[in-house]
Amino acid sequence: MSSLYHPEDTVTTIKGVGESTAEKLTRLGIDTVCDLLNHYPSRYFDFSEPIPIKQLVVGKTQSFIGTIGKVSTFFTKSGKLLTQSAIKDSSGKITLTWFNNPYIKRLIKENTVYTVAGKVSFWGKSLTVVAPIIEEGNTPSINTSGLVPIYPLTEGITSKFLRTKIHTILSSIKLTDPLDPQVLNSLDLIPESAAYQNIHFPQSKELRYRADKRLSFNEHLRININNQLELQNLGESISIVIKNSLTKETTNKFPFKLTPDQEKTVTAIYKDLKSNEFTHRLIQGDTGSGKTATIIFAANQCLGNNLSCAILAPTEILATQHFKTLQSLSLFPQQIQLITGSSKQAPKLNKPSIFIGTHSLLTSLPPKLKYPLAFVAIDEQHKFGVKQRNELLNRTPVPHLFNLSATPIPRTVALGLLGDINISNITHRPINRLPTKTFVISPTHFKKSPAWLTEQLTKGSQIFVVCPNIQDHETGVASVDKISKLYQKIIPAKYPVLTIHGKMKPEIQNEVLSTFQKQGGGVLVATSLIEVGIDIPSANIMIIHSAERFGLASLHQLRGRVGRGETQGYCFLVPSADDEEESERLQLLQKYNSGLILAQKDLRLRGAGEVFGIKQHGTLPTTLKYFWSKQLFLNAKHIAKTLVRKNPKMALQIASRLETC
Incomplete structure (x- = not known):
């Protein structure tokens, strides 16, 4: 008997999925039957044992069985349609409640046994379950018994809908396991078909765990096969002779002594550059920890060997910042070229150069150069994807690859996201830098701040103010337009309030930044555009409005824009509403200054796909717990x-x- 469904079938082949529903599923990355099977649950409700009604706990989602009585409907004072019914078992009774659901009364049969699942809450002094899942009878159901999967959703798609469709597919599809039984037995892995069945509808917690392990292994194996094939097909890299004289000259150029972590990283980079085999290194550290400094040592060695190198940044602002830094610290300032989209300047290829630019630089440089690239450094590595990486690896010779990231990635996550990679962590801050003090303050409390802000401005401080939106199109959410007008009212007129955002042309952005940098005091209201590439030591105050709208990584990056000089840095996180002051993520920022610790916390809160924004090797199974096992990767x-x-x-x-x- 042939299977009803095949992995490559579009979702519209599933009964009950039309074009409109298919469009909604596309928002979840689901276009095929296979995509649906790979849309793993984010959590489970444990309905293994129905609970007597009398023992139900307020605030918990539970399942129980009872007989439904009379169903009543009426309108509340606010005009909402309310449907209620009491359900009882031998131990007691509880009320079921539905809002604005005119069809439910027709669907429920009075004096009939139902299995119910939902969250118990108070309704006045009585207990109720609002919008419960109900199934007629007391037989096991995929919605109300066992470990019930809860999925990542989008508007118009429910977990119940996904459960029903996935259950239908699993009962009508035949999957051929790509791995032979010998491999499975050696690693204690269950067959793939059993893994899909038990990740969606676990027969037990143990089988759910084993399903997670098998599907995580699938992903790791795919990543590693691609990595091995890639390495097999790579040409040689250039081996550089490290010259101690250049290291000494570079050291003398710096106005500060390298930290132990920076020295260790430079040594590791030198080892990579001496190899004629391709190497890939992730250099990570908080904003201001000095990652770029280590790359300057590498760049000077390249030019000293009559070779070129390239430094790529995600924005023109950051590329320009690197250009200025390199000009002041390079031993070869005349051989640095800034190539960006707005400069419209073609790279000069007649001499060894340090090429600095954005994505466009990759296509501006021919695959073969007279003075080839010894390495490519990519700043904010999670902003670049597979396409850009492949463009680098198709060069002859293959440049070594250095990724710089101020969004630290825990080692096991890096292995999963980026494959086999060397990692250098720069954790020490320069000696003269004080940790930025962070405070979560309510909008009400913020209204008391103008006097303090004015006092800081008189001392020569500069203030960054960040908003999630440019224009005021979301009720209650801060925008550059609205907040800039607010600061013009609360700050003395002699201190200019400037604005910058992504819709401005790059040359205008640079002009605004230059003006802000030159003035003695003032306020710059911006979007998260300033998250990377801004180095203004006199700016020591960061205020982030509607802070709950940003991820931890972005908030930490923004905080890193201040406290870069010798004066104390301050970061104020202002949520949109007073009741969001205790947000778990915002409190983490107040508690921790370490980017690595925050990355680990954020990973637990949101999953790697959201935290790092990476899909380096396809869709990452961020809801799989076993995926982050280093042993499984190995x-x-x-x-x-x-x-x-x-x-x-x-x-x-x-x-x-x-x-x-």
Whole structure:
């Protein structure tokens, strides 16, 4: 008997999924049957044992069985349609409540046994379950019994809908396991079909765990096979002779002594550059920790060897900042070229150069250069994807790759996201830098701040103010337009209030920044555009309005824009409403200054896809818990090496198969 569904089928082949629903599923990244199977639950409700009504706990989502009585409907004072019914078992009774659901009365049969699931809350002095899931009868159901999956959703799509469709697919699809039983047994992995069944509808917690492990292994194996095939096809990199004289001259150029972590990182980079095999290194550290300084040492060695190198940044502002820094600290200032979209300047290829630019630089440089690239450094690595990386690796010779990130990635996450990679952490701050003091303050409390802000401005301080929106199109959410007008009212007129955002042309942005940098005091109201690439030591106050709208990584990056001089830095997180002051994420910023600790906390709160914005190797299963196991990654790497060594063509077929299901 042939299966009813195939992995590559579009979702419209599923009964009950029309074009309108398909469009909604697309917002979740679901276009095919396979995509739907790979849309894993984010959590589960444990309805393994129905609970007697008398033992239900307020605030918890639970399941129970009872007989529904009379169903009543009426309108509240505010005009809402209210439907209620009491349900009872031998231990007691509770009320079920629905708002604005005119159809529910027709669907419910009075004096009939139902299995109910939902969150218990107070209704006045009585208990109720609002908008419960109900199933007629007391037999097990995918919605009200066992470990019930709860999925990431979008408007118009419910977990119940997804459960129903996934259950239908699993009962009507035949999956051929890409791995042979010997490999599965050696690693204690369950078959793929059993893994899909138990990730969506676990028969037990143990089987859910094993399903997670198997599907995580699939992802790691796919990443590692692709990495091994990539390495196999790579040409050689250039081996550089490290000259101690250049290191000494570069050291003398710097106005400060390198921290121990910076020295350690420079040594590691030198080791990479001496190898004629391609190396990939992630250099991570908080904003202001001195990552760029380590790259300057590498750049000077390249030019001293008659070779070029490239530094890529996600924005023109950051590229310009790097250009200025390199001009002051490079031993070869005349051989630095800034290539950006707005400069419209073609790179000069007749001499060894340090090329600095944005994405456009990648396509501006021919694959083969007279003075080839010894390395490429990519700042804010999570802003670049697979396409840009492949453009680098197709060069001859292959440049070494250095990723710089102020959004620290925990080691196991980096392995999963970026494959096999060397990691250098720069944790020490320069000796003269004080940690920025961070405070979460309510909008009401913020109204008391103008006097203090004015006092700081008279001392020569400069203030960054950040908003999530440019224009005022969301009720209650801060915008550059609205907040800039507010500061013009609360700050003395002699202190200018400037604005900057992404809709401005790059040359206008640079002009605004230059003006702000030159003036003795003032306020710059901006979007998160200033998250990277702004180095103004006299700016020591950061105020972020509607702070709850930003991720932890962005908030930490923005905080890193201040406290870069010798004066104390301050960061104020102002949520949109007073009741959001205790937001867990905002409190973490107040508690921790370490970007690595914050990255680990944010990972637990939101998952890696959201935190790092990376889809380096396809869709990452961020809801799978076992995915972050280093041992699982190493096991997959070993199997991948074996497969590629034995039969590269078959290994590629397995990787392609694992990209689907």
